[in-house]
Amino acid sequence: MNDIDALAQKLWNYHQLNHDLQKADCVLVLGSHDTRTAEYGVSLFLEGWAPIIIFSGTGFGHKNDLLATAWEQAEADIFAKIAIQMGVPENRIIIENKSQNTGQNIKFTKSLLLEQGINPQRIILVQKPYMERRSYATFKMIWPEPEVIVTSPRISFARYSTGEIAKNTVINIMAGDLQRIKIYPERGFQIPQEIPTDVWEAYEKLVALGYTQHLIK
Numbered sequence: 001m002n003d004i005d006a007l008a009q010k011l012w013n014y015h016q017l018n019h020d021l022q023k024a025d026c027v028l029v030l031g032s033h034d035t036r037t038a039e040y041g042v043s044l045f046l047e048g049w050a051p052i053i054i055f056s057g058t059g060f061g062h063k064n065d066l067l068a069t070a071w072e073q074a075e076a077d078i079f080a081k082i083a084i085q086m087g088v089p090e091n092r093i094i095i096e097n098k099s100q101n102t103g104q105n106i107k108f109t110k111s112l113l114l115e116q117g118i119n120p121q122r123i124i125l126v127q128k129p130y131m132e133r134r135s136y137a138t139f140k141m142i143w144p145e146p147e148v149i150v151t152s153p154r155i156s157f158a159r160y161s162t163g164e165i166a167k168n169t170v171i172n173i174m175a176g177d178l179q180r181i182k183i184y185p186e187r188g189f190q191i192p193q194e195i196p197t198d199v200w201e202a203y204e205k206l207v208a209l210g211y212t213q214h215l216i217k
Helices: 003-015 036-044 075-085 101-117 129-142 165-188 197-208
Strands: 026-030 053-056 092-094 121-126 147-151
Touching: 003 026, 003 129, 003 147, 003 165, 003 197, 026 036, 026 101, 036 053, 036 121, 053 075, 053 197, 075 092, 092 101, 101 147, 121 129, 129 165, 165 197
Parallel strands: 026 053, 026 121, 053 092, 121 147
Antiparallel strands: none
C-alpha cells in the first residue's frame, strides 16, 4: 500500500460506523451513482430485516458531486426498478424522487412517511461505504427520534473503485466529506462527530497532496 492509499484508508475506516444490523421498520436507501448501494439495500429487504424499502434521491442538481449521475431518470426510480427486478413486490416499495442532497433525502422521506401514516421507530439507512458517518450525522440532526442503523455494501477501499469510479475521485470525496463533518455542525446541517487527531492529520496531508476537488472553499 502506497502512502496515499494508507492515508485514504484511514479516512475510509473513519467514515464507516460498523453498526450491527437489527430488525427495523424500514430500509432507507439514499440516492447514489453506485447501483451496488441499491442492490445491497434490496438484499437486506429480501433477508427480512424490514417490511418496506424506501428509495430517496433525484440525482439531478448535484453541482459539487464528482460522481453525479448522467441518468435521465431519478436515482430513486432507477433503484426501485432494480428492486423489482430482484424480486421486491411493488407494494413494499416507497419512492421519494425529489431530494437533491442528503439533508433533503432525510427531510423529504420523513414527510412522505408521515403523510402515509408511517412513523418508524428504527430505520436501516443504506449509503455508500465512505458516506456512512456523514449520513448518520445528517439524519440525527434532521430526524432525531428514530433509532438509525447505518450500513453500506461490504466492499473494501482497495476493491471499491471500478472503471466508472476512479480511486482518486473517491479520495477527493472522502476528503470533502470529512471537511463537512467538521464544519457542518456549526451550520446546523449535522450533529457533531469527534474526529481523531490521526484522521484529521491524514486529511490535511491529502489536501496538501492536491485532493481538494470536493472541498468547500
